[in-house]
Amino acid sequence: MEYVLLVLMALAIPLLGLVGFFRTVSLGRQILLLEARLARAERALAEAGAAGERTAAATEREEQPEQAAATLAEEEQEEVAAAEPQGAAGPPAAVAAGTRLPPRSLEETLGTRWAVWLGGLALALGGLFLVRYSIEQNLFGPGARIAAGGLFAAALLAVGEYLRRSERGLGPAAAVIPTAHAPSVLTAAGTISAFGVVYAAHALYGMIGPAIGFTLMGAIALATLAAAALHGPALASLGLVGAFAVPLLVDSHNPEPWPVVLYLIAVAAAGYAQARLRRWIWIARATALGAVLWGLAFLGLRGPDLAAMVAHVLVQTALAAFFLALEPYRGAEDADAAPDPLALGALAAFAALAGLGLQDPELGSWRLVLGGGAFLVQFGTALRVAPAAGGALFAAAVAGAMLWGWPVLAEAAAEGPTVLPGAPSRPPMPTALWLFLLSGTLCGGALAALGWARLMRSAALPRLAAALYAAAATVGPLALMTLAWHRIDGFDRSIPFALAAGGLGLAFVVAARTFRTGEETACWASLVGLEGFAAGALGALALGLTMALEKGSLTAALALSALGAAWVTTQARLGLLRYAIGVLGVVVAARLGWNTALIGDDIGSLPVLNWLLWAYGVPALAFALASVLLRRQRDDQVVALTEALALALAALLVFFEIRHALTGRIDSPRTDHLEMGLQVVSSLLFGLVTVKLEAFRRSAVLRIGSYVFGGLALAGSLAGLVAMENPLFSRRDEVIGGAVFNSLLLAYLMPALAAFWLGRAARGRRPAWFVGAAVALGAALQLLWTVLEIRRLFQGSDINFLHHTSEAELYTYTAAFLLMGLVLLAYGVLRGSRPVRLVSGAYILLAIGKAFLVDMSGLEGPLRALSFIGLGAALVGIGLVYQKWIFGRPPSSPAAPDAPSPAE
Template sequence: MDDTFLLLAALALLSLTLTGPAGLLLALRQRHRIQGLERRLALVEARPVAGESAAAARAAAPPDPSPESLPAEALSPPPAPPPPKAPHGAVPAVAPEPLAPSAAPSAGPALPPSLEERFGTRWTVWVGGLALAFGAALLVRYSAERGLFGPGMRIACGFGLAFGLAALGEALRRRLRGADPVPPRWPDIPAMVTAAGTVGLFGTVYAAHALYDLVGPTLAFAGLAATGLAAMVAALLHGPALAGIGLVGALATPLLVGGGGTSLWPLALYLPVVAGSAYAFAWARGWRALAVAGGLGAAAWSLLLAVLPGESLAVQAHLVLQQALAVAVFAVLPGRGVADAEARLDRFAGLVLAVTAGVALAVLAATAVDGKGLSFAATAFAAVALPALAGFVAAPAALGLPVAALTLAGILVIWPEGPEILHAPPPFLWFGTDDPGAMLALAAASALTVAGLGTLRLLGGSRLLYATALAFAGGAATAPLAALALAKLRLAGGAVAPDFAAAAGVLAAGFCGLAALCRREGERTPSPALALGLGTFASAAVASLCLGLVFALSGGSLTPALAGAALATGLIARRLDIPALRWCVAGLAVLVAARLAWDPALIQEQLSPRPILNGLVTAYGVPALCFGLAARVIRMPGRAPGRFGDVPEQVAQALSLLLSALFVFLEIRHALHGGDLTDPGTGVLEQGLVTLTSLGFSLVLTRLSGPSASPVIRFGGLAFACLALLQGALGLALQANPLLTDERVAGGPILNDAVLAYALPAAAAFALARAAREVRPAWFVRMAGLLGLALSFLALCLAVRHGFQGERLGLERETGQAEWYAYSAAWLGFGLLALGYGILRRSATARLVSAALVGLATLKVFLLDLSGLEGPLRALSFLGLGACLIGIGLVYQRLVFAPGPTARPAGPEA
């Protein structure tokens, strides 16, 4: 009884809350209207009649002094009759001429609303509307929790409250229709009240079905559809405020009222009706923001339903309905009827298609375990077909075909796996499925659908713009290729697959047929779109053949196939003069680069121990050559001197350079480790050869650098030089230094691993410093020279130690006096060689290096040899040092800093 009293009190309080502000608002509106009428009446009464003002002006004018002139009254037209007397209470009629400018208020800059205006005209209305909507829903929830009334009575009260609010809003709208319009920044109060009623009506219908099972799904669907239609009609009368609040309330109603069980079918039917209603009146009135809000709400509910427990079929049906509505509203309807010659790509439509495809992939991934079978395959096919159909129906939505191709690739990746997940080499972590037939059927049907729609659009739209035709051609070509490659990886992994190789051959034949069809149609009606289709399908045929070759001969990676397709695409682009295909070469290069970033090991099987001619040639060497040739082929003809290549050419150059370096590095490791690339050890010879290779690449790129060299060549040379510097400092000087590791150094006293590992990179560094003088900055030249000097010094020291110690050169081994003396002699000899080179080449840097070496030898003799050597070696050390220093001083005096000839005075003898 107490709860019933509280409920009745709450209803009474709600009635007073509604009627009080409404009455006050009506009184204020009538007052404003009366004041407006009074101002208009006063303005009319103060205005003189046109005839009377003219007569008064003629009377006040002086008479005409000319005797022949007639009176002014004779020349003027007869005065107009006075206006009829207006009835009592009516606004008198006035002349149609405008008011004087002085009577109009001056139009100044609009002042921002004050805090009081914001509070009184905006916040109170918005908060009040939301309070009405939430209060109605919470009141229903309270009655359900307390057990007040029965289900029928609760639903009846809900309908009464909803219809009452809607009627009050309509009454307020009609009552205020003749009043002064409110400023646009103020919210519409009748629309807010009607929106609250709309929210209550949505919630009541939904509660009648989901909570109390008073109506079945069919009747509930009809009621929700009728409510959506009523909201649309009311929004057309009340403006977008009602539409926005009604949409938010309709989407939030299931969360506020609560669910009626584990079944998701009511929501799967309810939410598309809400979104469809929002799309309908948003399209009718041009409220794009409302349509976007409806689409975002539908996407959020799709993702939420995917994680809720319940039937996967209901979630997938909801996904298909929502995706179809969004595709129709955002992609098909805006581009319908647009001529092919004017069909520019609609980026917003493409973004919407991509977002819907991403939501579809997320929902399919969440329902993949429970959604095996026909429902999952049908939903997946719809996710691919809907964006493709949008592009086919409306040319501005041509981006739907590439989106469909990417969606198909994503579906094949997330396809439900088998009971035993088989691990495969990257880029995929597993493969295998328990229903390969269904997956192959979906891949084939989806790929043929996308390819067929794109081809038909190209053949039937010879006047398509270039970018639009490129979207159609790209989607039609990439969908079958992606389907074939991913299906093979999912079903066969990295094994040899003759059946997939045969399928690749059939696909190549199909692409050849499409290319021939585009060529034949292009001969009848030449157009850039058909030429683009010819080049794209020809490139796709070559890519299919490359895929088949990889499937049949090795189960390795797709890198050789992609590289061959890139080279063939570049040749076709050059032969048929299709610049857009150059970007396809860049796209293939980006795919290979992503594959390298995922796992640089492009080959997984055991390599042959044969040097050079092994699997590394096909995995790295052939792709490097293909991309290098592709970069040369796609070079833009007629390029101005001094200008480097554009983005596609630079991307192909960069990948060719990277693959070439990896090929050489891995061949070195393969040769030194007996074909085992996974051997964790590394030796001094390997470190030295890697440093030598890096310096060699930098030297070649430096010689190729010039005014017209691309940034890839210029920055590539810098990158390889920095790599060589790090390799020399960390690898040769620290990690693999035989003095620190005591590693066995094979070879004789003169030619051994240490000499090869240090002397050859040192010579390459000196050559790089010499070649970089004209094209590189000064710091680069100094860095290369210092690297060569450091490696030469280490090579000299290791050669001396190897001559005395043999194959083991560790510092912990005892150093004899003869070896100790040999270091001084070697350093002095090296210094003299540097001095001779500096004099011959006039290089101050070489002379400074000589001075440093001689100074180092001098310090060694005075600080170490004096105490470490005994007998004749100590004397010979000082004698040799003194002779060398005197000789160096003489050379400097006579050759380096020799004074110039003194001019003799002129005389008779001269």
């Protein structure tokens, strides 16, 4: 009897709280209803008084906007009613056609929303605290606690259902607080309590076993999902989270994956169906996410349980495809197809899950089941409904993951990498090679053939969907062939794969011609099909050349392919083929970035006529011609890419030809001042060419190229010619040649002249700082050549600064500086060039400084006198030149007012 009283008291306390709580909610709703009616009545009276003053014409003009506003309000009410619980259905037509309600006050928000939410949370916490108190005080046994919790959960669910049914008579009040739905809050609290009761009975007290606990909690979760159709999305989220968490709450000593797989199928189907019926997109997303997360957990299964993982991935992929793509777009026209982000996101997630599962080396015979099944579901869905056309690319990715994760031969796996030191020349051969090749061939053939068929029979496809089908039909087979080539030959030269690529390219050409013979401009499907398969043929040709050629021929082959494709675009406007040329350019650029030396050591012995012309010269010429052909149609990023590649390849050709001519190889670790000087000259000349070419055609590539080559020349001059490779400081670097015609002429004087030429050509075409830097670089290199040449005349081929410097050599420096300054001054005066005069001034200042700082102490006798006499005479002459010819002004002779005239 005591236990019964205690149970009744435990139940009475929350029930009394419920009664008071919902009585308060009911009164609040009635007050809101009265306020809304009063506001509408006042507004109607105001409008009625103003209507008598309006004219008939104004009334007629305002009828149409009012009708449109009323129609829009009705449509918005219908959309809200479709997304809200049944008990909170939209208001009648009188409310929908009425005026907008005033904004909610703080009192209304707290009373109608937060009171409901916090009340539901308080009820759930109250039940938990009651159970905790009973445990701490040892008031009840386990059975009484479980029974009391079950009764409490049932009471909450019953009151929630009662309020939902009685809510139908509230009229417009239900629309006032749709997000704070009291019946839904109570049902959610009851659901949480029911979950807690079953979990406690299983995990805490051991009253029920794993099977019964799993069944009860799963039934509660599914029932919660079903009740969400009446109580709204909040309850659906609770039921979905609980449903996916049920297997984690059940503790079993011998867990079996198959019951969980079957249970998750029911949960996912219920979640997708609920989301589809009520159009709750986020419920569908959460369902797909839960299925993917459980799939990740299943990836750790081993042995016979691998079948459960395969079944989960395939069935969940099929459920997502059906509920998110196939069923919603059943019977939809291709013309109205737009990519569905929800469907594509779910398919992409399950494709990634299948790809991870295919990397398991212990998958065995289930590999074909998982890979083939996922491929068929993804590709079949994409072919069936155009909004899921991206699934064709996901299918190709699944097939690629299957080939990538294909196990190697058992012998190779057993031996491992310890047979021989270093990396093996070829990768281990895949096991069951015929099945490996057959799988790749079937998947690639299905992608190409069915993608082509989908484009042929669907004239109404929009552009994006057609592009996705074309990409899957062309890029997919090429990617699978590349993976197979890597797995079998390790990207080594392979004539069989090259022939297969050639056959695939021929098939693409035939497919493109089928689109060309039709109405190629009538629909996107035919136009994109023509362009896509033409680009695929170009890709297959490039891939075949890659597989067959070596010795630096790959870059040349790709460049020639780009040139041929550019010519084709001049015969037929194929937009995708143009971008395929861009892809080839990106591949070549990546090849250059990965290894700038496109060719090995066997280049040839001739200085210019060697394999470098084929590896760099031919691609440079091909990309240059391709840029010209492409620019005839339009000037875009593809043209810029081909121009940049032509410029880069030409520069690399000159760079490596210089190295090969001087050292005999392009990877020689040594260099000298002659090579560095020639590299600087080539950089300056390339900068000069870009500046000159921009006079005929403005191009960002040419402008940036001039800055790049100028920067390279400056860096090479400062780091190489001035510092590291300067024979004045290097013990191993000697001057080659005679007293005048020697390596210093090529290494220092030629770069100086080239820098002056660049500065003159850039005047008016480049910023002032660029022109000034070029002139300053030329002056510095010319000065350095003068010093080194004088040193060569007195010291011979070894001009290291550690050798003794004679007085005659010191005097010669002063005389040379002064003479050079005078020559430049004369040239500057005659040509009217202020920069040249400034350079001459620098030489003269250098001569003055040397005379006073060096010659005064370093020279003796007549040489010191001659040094200062010559310097003084030169300075006086320079002053006269500036006074007479540069800054000279005719003397002003104003007439004196009192001077007598000649006539007088």
